[in-house]
Amino acid sequence: MIEFTFWDIVRNLLLAARWTVLLSLAAFVGGAVVGMVILFFRIAKNKWSRRIASGYIALFQGTPLLMQLFLMFFGLPMLGLRIEPWTAAVLGLTFFASAYLAEIWRSGVDALPLGQWDAGASLGLHYLQELRLIILPQAFSITRAPTVGFLVQLIKSTALTSIIGFEELVRTSNAINNATFEPFKVYGLVALIFFVMCFPLTQYARKLEQRAAAR
Amino acid sequence: MAFAWLPGALGDIARGAATTILLIAVTTLAGTFLSILGAAGRRNGPVLLKRAIGVYVEVVRNTPFLVQLFFIFFGLPSLGIRLDPVLAAMLAMTLNMAAYTIEIVGAGLDAVPGGQTEAALALGLRPRQVFIKIVLPQALKVIYPALTSQIVIMMLESAVVSQIAVRELTYEADMLQARTFRSFETYLVVTVVYLVLSMALRRLLVTGGRRVLGAGVS
Numbered sequence: 001m002i003e004f005t006f007w008d009i010v011r012n013l014l015l016a017a018r019w020t021v022l023l024s025l026a027a028f029v030g031g032a033v034v035g036m037v038i039l040f041f042r043i044a045k046n047k048w049s050r051r052i053a054s055g056y057i058a059l060f061q062g063t064p065l066l067m068q069l070f071l072m073f074f075g076l077p078m079l080g081l082r083i084e085p086w087t088a089a090v091l092g093l094t095f096f097a098s099a100y101l102a103e104i105w106r107s108g109v110d111a112l113p114l115g116q117w118d119a120g121a122s123l124g125l126h127y128l129q130e131l132r133l134i135i136l137p138q139a140f141s142i143t144r145a146p147t148v149g150f151l152v153q154l155i156k157s158t159a160l161t162s163i164i165g166f167e168e169l170v171r172t173s174n175a176i177n178n179a180t181f182e183p184f185k186v187y188g189l190v191a192l193i194f195f196v197m198c199f200p201l202t203q204y205a206r207k208l209e210q211r212a213a214a215r
Numbered sequence: 216m217a218f219a220w221l222p223g224a225l226g227d228i229a230r231g232a233a234t235t236i237l238l239i240a241v242t243t244l245a246g247t248f249l250s251i252l253g254a255a256g257r258r259n260g261p262v263l264l265k266r267a268i269g270v271y272v273e274v275v276r277n278t279p280f281l282v283q284l285f286f287i288f289f290g291l292p293s294l295g296i297r298l299d300p301v302l303a304a305m306l307a308m309t310l311n312m313a314a315y316t317i318e319i320v321g322a323g324l325d326a327v328p329g330g331q332t333e334a335a336l337a338l339g340l341r342p343r344q345v346f347i348k349i350v351l352p353q354a355l356k357v358i359y360p361a362l363t364s365q366i367v368i369m370m371l372e373s374a375v376v377s378q379i380a381v382r383e384l385t386y387e388a389d390m391l392q393a394r395t396f397r398s399f400e401t402y403l404v405v406t407v408v409y410l411v412l413s414m415a416l417r418r419l420l421v422t423g424g425r426r427v428l429g430a431g432v433s
Contacts, residue, residue: 059410062367062371062409062410062413062414063371063406063409063410063413064371064372064373064374064375064385064406064409065371065374066374066375066377066385067374067385067388067402067405067406067409068406070388070398070402071399071402071403071406074392074398074399074402075399075402075403078399152276152277156277156278156279156280157279158279159279159280159281159282160279160281160375162281163281163375163378170279170281170282170285173282173285174285177285177289182293183285183286183289183290183292183293184286184290184293184294187282187285187286187289187290188286188290190282191274191278191282191283191286194277194278194279194282195274195277195278198276198277198278199273199277202273202276202277
């Protein structure tokens, strides 16, 4: 058996936390890009486009992320694509994030007075210009707090990718725990590392929320 | 895709779904009860209790449920507390949900105007009666939609308790795919079952809430 000192455990966990951070960032960026596309579908004038986007959002918000990851991990090979846990993790979390972000941002679009659209139209802007110049900047700025709040949720969700074999913080901690039999220490440290990553963001989201409420 | 295995697997899927439903039913009741105590304590308790509840809420909300589950299931035995997987899952789910619902219930309590308490006290009700009979029902009405969402989210999150071998829906899916070698189809079917369950749960909570609380939930 390998001997682990306390610092060995901490060092290994911190090294694994890199992947948690990287995965969170990749999924957030990917989710934002795909989420924008879903948002366009969700607020389009065409009824079918809106329905498809609603269905997409309902599907991802109505099923467990773990199932979505399993389907990604086992489904893509069925289409003939060999897939690494990393790819499945990024793709799975990207789709998951896109549904939530699209819904958050749509609530921002809905919160804008209709006059904003009318004013844009009366200035002679066409639909895309209106969205880009008037609607979306305002929608993003009023939904900043829930967007940051979702980022916290996304970071925590990366823990699930350990189950499909992605070597991040939780999977590494399982391996260390199997070698050291000190679950209290190991999982306690993992919880602490997640807390250090998430708590500042939670506080930031709270501050944004208060600022928005004061306005 | 091949679904020939499906008819023979329906029993297992139904059993797994029943366990998932049991888990969320217990969690909802225990979690809501705990969060009412927690929210009341955070507002009216002694300073030390207020602070302890605050720390509890922040710690749970800023760490993954999976880690909390492992901490309870693998960690507690080293303190001499050995829990059955189902009990460990219920405990972890309840503690996790309570942290979120303490905030929700708290927001509801804050939303009830202070005049309600004053009026009730003036009528001669004791503080506890005021809380249970006047403030709480109004607060629950306000927060009911948020509570409903949290319960549905918790049910979806319960998929990870399969990792400590609780024989719920996801665990049965794992067993099935190991037996049938049709992993994609198995997870597809089980995902659909989850979707139906979450929609049904939401519908049930909305109608139930309307009937009992008269809460306006869409």
